Each structure stands twice: as C-alpha cells, then as structure tokens.
Amino acid sequence: MRLKSLAWTISFVVGLLTALPAWAEPGIPAVALTTNPDGSQEYTVTIQILAIMTMLTLLPAAVMMMTCFTRIIIVFSITRQAMGLQQSPSNQIMIGLALFLTFFIMTPVLEKIHTTALMPYINEEVTSLEALKLAEKPIKDFMLGQTREDDIALFVRISGKTDIEGPDDLPISIVVPAFVTSELKTAFQIGFLIFIPFLILDMVVASVLMAMGMMMLSPIIISLPFKIMLFVLVDGWSLIIGTLASSFNV
Numbered sequence: 001m002r003l004k005s006l007a008w009t010i011s012f013v014v015g016l017l018t019a020l021p022a023w024a025e026p027g028i029p030a031v032a033l034t035t036n037p038d039g040s041q042e043y044t045v046t047i048q049i050l051a052i053m054t055m056l057t058l059l060p061a062a063v064m065m066m067t068c069f070t071r072i073i074i075v076f077s078i079t080r081q082a083m084g085l086q087q088s089p090s091n092q093i094m095i096g097l098a099l100f101l102t103f104f105i106m107t108p109v110l111e112k113i114h115t116t117a118l119m120p121y122i123n124e125e126v127t128s129l130e131a132l133k134l135a136e137k138p139i140k141d142f143m144l145g146q147t148r149e150d151d152i153a154l155f156v157r158i159s160g161k162t163d164i165e166g167p168d169d170l171p172i173s174i175v176v177p178a179f180v181t182s183e184l185k186t187a188f189q190i191g192f193l194i195f196i197p198f199l200i201l202d203m204v205v206a207s208v209l210m211a212m213g214m215m216m217l218s219p220i221i222i223s224l225p226f227k228i229m230l231f232v233l234v235d236g237w238s239l240i241i242g243t244l245a246s247s248f249n250v
Contacts (some may be wrong), residue, residue: 024025050104065180066139068146068248070103071187075244078191082198083231084224101241105248113140136172143179144170145249146186186247194240198227 063069076094080086089097103110113135121131144152144167155174156164164170205226206219231237 030106063099063102063178066143067102068183068244069098069102070183071190071247072101072179074184074187075190075194075240078188079240081193082179082195083227084198084220085128101244106142106246108135109138109142111124129140137191140172140175143175147175147179147182148185151181151185154178154181190243201227 028170053204072089074096076098080089080094116138117126117131117135120134126134152170152174155178156170159174161171161174186241205223209215209222211218
C-alpha cells in the first residue's frame with residue numbers, strides 16, 4: 001500500500017510539473033510600462049486596478065479629512081453633549097446623517113470631478129495620471145475656499161517651501177492639514193454658540209434649585225426635559241443643518 005501511494009504521489013508531481021509550461025503561457029500582462037508620445041509613462045490596466053483598489057482603503061480617511069464631514073460631525077457631537085444626552089441620537093445615526101449631509105454639500109464638487117476627470121478618463125481622452133491631476137483641482141479649490149490664510153501660512157512655514165507664489169502652487173500635502181485645522185476651529189466656534197443657550201438654561205435651573213433648598217437634586221435631571229423641549233420648539237436640527245450647509249463656500 002505504501003508503494004502504491006508513493007507511486008500515485010510521484011505520478012501526480014510529474015503531471016503537475018508537465019502542466020506548468022501550459023499554465024505559464026502569457027495572458028494579460030501583470031506589469032507593463034507604456035511610454036506615451038509626449039514622454040509620459042503609464043502602467044498597464046492591471047496595475048492601475050490594483051492601485052485603485054489600494055486607494056479605496058484610504059477612502060474613509062479622505063472623506064473625513066478632505067470634505068466637510070469633520071465640521072459636521074463635531075458640531076453634532078457638541079450639540080448632543082450640550083443637551084446632556086449621552087446616547088441619543090446614537091453615534092451610528094449621527095455619522096450616517098453627517099455622511100449624507102456631506103454628500104449633499106459636496107455634490108457640486110463631485111459633479112466637477114465627474115465632468116472634468118472621470119468622463120474623459122472613461123472615454124480614454126486622458127491618461128490615469130492626467131485624470132488624477134484633473135480630479136485634484138476641484139477638491140483642492142473646495143478646501144482652499146474653507147481654509148484660513150493663517151493656517152496655510154503656518155504649514156507653508158513648517159514645510160520650509162520658498163517657491164510658493166500663489167494658491168495654485170500649494171501642494172496637496174499642505175492644503176489638507178491646513179484645511180483640517182481650519183475645520184476644527186470653525187466647528188468649535190459653531191459648537192460654542194450652540195452650547196451657550198443650554199448652558200444658560202442649566203444655570204437658571206441650578207439657581208432655582210438652590211433657592212428652593214434642593215441642593216442634593218442634580219440640575220441636569222430637571223433641565224434635560226426643558227432643553228429637549230426648547231430644542232424641539234425652535235426646530236433645532238433644521239437650524240443646525242441649515243447653518244452648516246450654508247457655512248460652506250461651494
């Protein structure tokens with residue numbers, strides 16, 4: 001039995017080695033570099049697809065750092081904390097609302113990318129590198145429209161670049177951190193203005209409880225229903241969403 005099993009194993013290995021040349025016949029080239037008439041170089045479609053699939057792993061970071069998502073989710077979180085609510089609305093609801101609101105606000109930018117970069121690339125009018133540069137301009141213009149000049153100057157000074165004469169010369173490596181810094185500042189400014197009415201209401205309730213001698217009762221328990229009622233009466237979510245949507249220069 002052992003000799004029979006050994007014979008079957010040897011036959012299988014020999015057959016496998018015999019079939020290897022047939023399997024190794026060239027099909028779609030995995031790596032190929034094509035030189036264009038203008039001197040630029042372009043990789044084969046297989047490598048391009050691999051690069052696109054790799055870039056998709058960075059898509060969540062790009063959505064958070066290069067769109068209006070950061071400002072929206074921070075304002076929503078501060079609003080929930082100002083009302084004294086810990087789990088309502090839940091994180092999933094706030095992230096979902098912030099994501100769809102981001103798509104709504106970024107629609108003009110996405111349409112520009114679709115028109116100027118994606119369609120020419122699909123129609124084979126431009127190369128992949130040219131399409132990437134064309135897609136970079138609308139999102140870069142959007143970020144520059146929301147970024148403070150002081151933040152841009154800060155990162156230009158840190159980078160040590162001296163050949164930047166205007167916004168068109170700014171690399172994306174400087175625009176993105178400057179944009180995120182400005183978004184954080186703006187989000188906390190909006191959150192501060194939202195926090196003030198709820199803070200005043202908490203102070204009024206705490207003063208009333210102390211005047212009544214009910215110092216052992218937490219003011220948050222009493223003020224929470226009033227804050228929710230106030231937020232509903234003034235249609236708070238519509239005001240916040242409308243303010244956020246109008247605060248972007250698209």
